[in-house]
Amino acid sequence: MKSKPLALAIVLACFSAPRPAVDTVNVYGNSQQSPSTQGGGSGSGTVLDSDKIQLPDMGDSSGTLLSPDQEKELGESFFRNLHAETTINADPEIQQYIESIGHQLASHSLSPSSPFHFFVVMDPNINAFAGPGGYIGVNSGLILLTEAESELASVLGHEIAHVTQRHLYRSAESANRMSIPSIAATLAAILIGTQSPMMGQAALMGVQAGNVQFQINFTRDHEKEADRVGMSTLFDSNYDPRSMPIFFERMQQATRFYGNGVPEFLRTHPMSESRVADTRGRAETYPFRQYPDSIGYQLTKAKLRVMLEADKKVAGQYFMGQALQGTPEQRAVASYGMGLVYLESLQYDQASRLFAHLTAEYPNQPQYIAALARTASESHDYEKANKLYAAAVSKFPSDQPLKIEYVRSLLKSAQPAQALDVLQSLSDKLKKQPQYFELLSQTYSDLHRPGESHRYLAEYYYVTGQTQEAIMQIRLAREEKDLNYQMLAIINERLNFYMSEQDEKRKAKN
Secondary structure, three states: OOOOOOOOOEOOOOOOOOOOOOOHHHHHOOOOOOHHHOOOOOOOOOHHHHHHHOOOOOOOHHHHOOOHHHHHHHHHHHHHHHHHHOOEOOOHHHHHHHHHHHHHHHOOOOOOOOOOEEEEEOOOOOOEEEOHHHEEEEEHHHHHHOOOHHHHHHHHHHHHHHHHOOHHHHOOHHHHHOOHHHHHHHHHHHHHHHHOHHHHHHHHHHHOOOOOOOOEOOOHHHHHHHHHHHHHHHHHOOOOOOHHHHHHHHHHHHHHHHHHHOOHHHHHOOOOHHHHHHHHHHHOOOOOOOOOOOHHHHHHHHHHHHHHOOOHHHHHHHHHHHOOOOOHHHHHHHHHHHHHHHHHOOOHHHHHHHHHHHHHHOOOOHHHHHHHHHHHHHOOOHHHHHHHHHHHHHHOOOOHHHHHHHHHHHHHOOOHHHHHHHHHOOOOOHHHOHHHHHHHHHHHHHOOOHHHHHHHHHHHHHHOOOHHHHHHHHHHHHHOOOOOHHHHHHHHHHHHHHHHHHHHHHHHHO
16 A cells, blocks of 8 residues: 555545434424525526536536446445444434435435435544435534534535536546445545544555555536535525635634644645635625524534533533523523433433423424433333323324334333334335334344344344345344245345345455
8 A cells, every 4th residue: 555545545525624393394404485485596696597507518428437326336335335434323313404404405406306315424523525326424523513504504515516516427437447346445445534544544455456546536626616506506495605605714714723633624625715715706696685594403413512522511511501592492402402411411300301391382393302202211211201202203293203213212111013013104215224224123023033133133234334244144034943935035135145245345355
């Protein structure tokens, strides 16, 4: 391995900087009206029209680098490798929020029909990135450093633009000599390398195929193009275009305080004066108005702050200060954060009192009800918890995070049959998530159906990048007695699939 493993590699961290009622968009995402109903949007001016007319022709050779099926396979493989190398958020409320804001933006992008997948990496470092197949990740540290929801939206909008403009593929045509597993593993390794160079180098040494090296660099033109296209998407999605230069300016100022510890994001994407000036000038051509933060954004930040702060007393002091200022809604969010601190500190009575007050005051906010039910469950009052969850799921039938937490409470209270019923009611999208397979495996284990338990635990391991462990579990499933013909056929098919995947990984290392 040469001395510059990260310099030669794929620059995945293409944007990082310091710093949504029953309808899940209103609960977790931006609940404002669309620009067209407020006098904004593409129908209110010519800025967006001219921007879109000036976009470059995308009919370049990158469109033939990968077929749609190959791109999908590469994205899925990339995401599995990420699970194996870093901590991907598993909190269903945080996941639902980041998906809501991401898909709000993607639906107003230049390629609204393209598949996008948004997720949070549980890491305090400042980073965000666009991977293959529309997989867009943002670090929890970046979310906490934003001061407005539109700032977070500007980051995601920029990353979406990298995807729609196919910058990754336009810069990676020399990589077509590498297999999909090899490319996916290398991409994941580079992401880890931006957080920890030693880990990145070790990972790259483990996946590099026959000393084949390739480099993907997002050029200045790519960055300016992503800024311009991202700002247009930002405005069309009803977020503040001015948040982009504001965010850039804060990053530009922050660089002087980092010294030798400048985040990889800033090293690969420096906030130059010309870039800040260009985005500032472009933002000023849009009409000015207020863009209030959604409740989902505020609650997500509060939960992340508690999750990431090792010293809960520090988090408690922060929320106590916040509880004395702002709007009633903002003070309620501070009380929510304080309740989470009490919950994490095992002070169940104090947490229960706060969440009960919030639930009474804001009966249509499912996060408050979920927190009250979770407090009851963790204090082993399962009867109360299950009653609260059942009532909440009935009131908010489309709320997937509530159902996930209800399943967990049912399993703790030894009610696997009821848990299985709730799991089967989850959305098709959530049934592809690691936590679904893990809960399904536990449920079948509690139902004394070990064959199915091993089968779904194998799926959990596979989607989290642990193929060898998946093979072990699927083999255990095949050894169980009383398997019917259909189940045995499924198990054999999955075993063959996992083995083939493992062979591809071995080949990629040789």
